[in-house]
Amino acid sequence: MEQTFTVVVRAVEEAADGVRTLWLARDDEGALPGWEPGAHIDLLLADGLERQYSLCGDPADLSAWRVAVLREPESRGGSAYVHERLAAGDTLQVRGPRNEFPLEGAERHLFIAGGIGITPLLPMIAALHARGADWRIVYGGRQRVSMAFLGELEQYDDRVTLWPQDELGLIDLPGLLDEPRTGTRVYCCGPGVLIDAVEAACAAWPAGSLHVERFRPKDGALDGPTTTFEVHLEASDLTLTVPADRSIAEVVEEAGVEIFTSCREGTCGTCETGVLKGVPDHRDSLLTEDEKAENDVMMICCSRSKTPLLVLDL
Incomplete structure (x- = not known):
């Protein structure tokens, strides 16, 4: 289980x-727990x-962690809380860090950031730059005043291409990605519409070239038939029924088995x-298609089952 602790x-x-x-x-x-570029933490707010x-x-x-929070116009409560209620000296609970977006080695790295999607990429480019690696980043935003960390990026000179939409329009993805390149890893983080476009542009690239991190589920990812099925929790020796209107996580929690969840999507x-057994109906926006095909892990907050029984390592 991941550690939850208090920070100031x-x-x-x-x-x-x-x-x-x-x-x-x-x-x-x-000292705070160690982390690698691409990691995130959970803030447990009020x-x-x-x-x-x-x-x-x-x-x-x-000695300190830095996070950056965009004030979402249609906030579900999190960003509004951070912007309106948190101040220096306040305490809150955090959990993590966790890394589902690790930086992997390659001959070259191409980063594409949209808005607040710059945040996980900053430590990546700093690490690569310190190694003398071959990399570049294209960073888009609505306008320059809304694009964070521009001052930090100045040190990298022409490796950074800024792309304010009000000045240049949308990022030229065809120009960046139309020609597949072996030995290049593409990392993209930002709004779903940008990630969808990058995924489409990289469709012909070698398998494993593209790495993305989403802040919201893919369109349609959570859709699909909802049937009743059973889960057996191997370590707990419990067999539970998951009805059509409940998630696996909800049923497991109700049975008194401790699990961690956060986004629920x-x-x-x-x-x-x-x-351990059975075939999940993967509805997450995190696992790659290859990882989903392996069927050895699943996100129990949203995914369901294609078989009458799933045996889980819980």
Whole structure:
């Protein structure tokens, strides 16, 4: 089980128009858990709110974590809480870090960021730059004033291409991605419409070239038939019925088995569970198609079953 602990908001900064940065430190002044580029943490906010934010500071500095939070116009409560209620000196519970978006080695790296999607990519490009690796990033946003961390990116000179939409229109994905390139890994994070377009543009690229992280489920990912099935929890020696209107996670929790969940929509990876028998009906927006085909893990917050029985490692 992942550790949940208390942190203090050491500082609050405005990183751009609508983007607030939090610096978080342990309340006991000890070292924070280590992390690698691509990791995120869960913030356990008031009123039962849990939200995931990418760590965007320096992995070598375990005295404080940095996260950046976009003020969503249609906030479900998380970003509004951070922007309107959190202040320096406040304490909150956090869980993690967890990394479902790791930086993998390659001859070259191409990063495509949209808006707040710059956050998990910042530590990646810093790590690659320190190694003298071959990389570049294209960073798009509505306008320059809404694009966070522009000052930090200046140090990388022409490896960074800024693409404000009000000045240049949409990012030229055909120009970036029409020609598949072996030895290049593409990392993309940002709004769903950008990720969908990048996935389509990379369809002809070698398998495994594209890595994405979503803040929201793919369109239609949570849709599909909802039938009743059974789950057997191997370690707990329990067999439970999952009705059509309940998730596996809800039924497992109701049975008194401790699990961690956060997003409840298949994007964060908190509830990833081993599958010992049966075929999951994967409805998450996190696992790759190859990982889904292996059927050895599933996200029990949203995915269901294609077989009458699933045996889970719980």
